[in-house]
Amino acid sequence: MAKRASRRSAAEDPSWACPCGTGLPYADCCGPVHRGEGTAGTAEALMRSRFSAFAVGDTDYLLRSWHSSTRPARLRLDPGQRWIRLEIVATERGGLFDSTGTVAFRAHYREAGRPGTLDEHSRFVREDGRWVYLDAQPD
Template sequence: MARRSARPSRPPRPAVPTMCPCGLGVPYADCCGAFHAGGATAPTAERLMRSRYSAFAVGDAGYLLRTWHPSTRPAHLDLDGSVRWTGLDILATTGGTAFHSEGTVEFAAHYRVGGEVGAQRECSRFLREGGGWFYLDGEGGPG
């Protein structure tokens, strides 16, 4: 009888969606999926925020780390596979365009964990360096 080695139980990675989770109403591959794959970079702070939300929704911790400013980026990031991200509302933006080096995006990211629903509200700060936008930090919490 063959022995099986015990493997740690990991939550399944979410399936790649057809439509982009960021809420713009376009296919994932033509939207945030292109940023996640490295074929394009987010042109504004808001688009970076949307792509980071989508990265949480599809379980792409690598993209989240790559788009996190080196001065505040953690060494590693463990995503909670039990969280199902259900929607994103952009509440306000300041700066964050091609004409700016800084920007903020205030948002509410809606989620479900088990039978409970919630929202993460934050005002995130972004910096543009070397032609790319990076998440710096944010203030806020569950809403």
């Protein structure tokens, strides 16, 4: 029986669709941002790249893309949780010339074979000229 591919090796397959939902291959979409070869140009692009990082298990990128004032010292992802689809519900500001922005989203996952969703309004700001995740706004 073949061994199941890890999240990381699957993400490195050039034909693998990016988890963020753009329809582009991971290697041409969030992959370069995760590797530090580019940055997210908008708050929504950062949200998409962070979702993809959760999907592929890239905790280093998640920590790097977190605001220094709210970043946890460590991050441990639940190995039984698989992030499978992202829906962007709304965005406010967060464009190329903005310094703040919010993204409302619904993230779909599976855990223990059961589907689930996470609904959140995330706040993003620029820190040192690049977009970073600040926190989640209360509803």
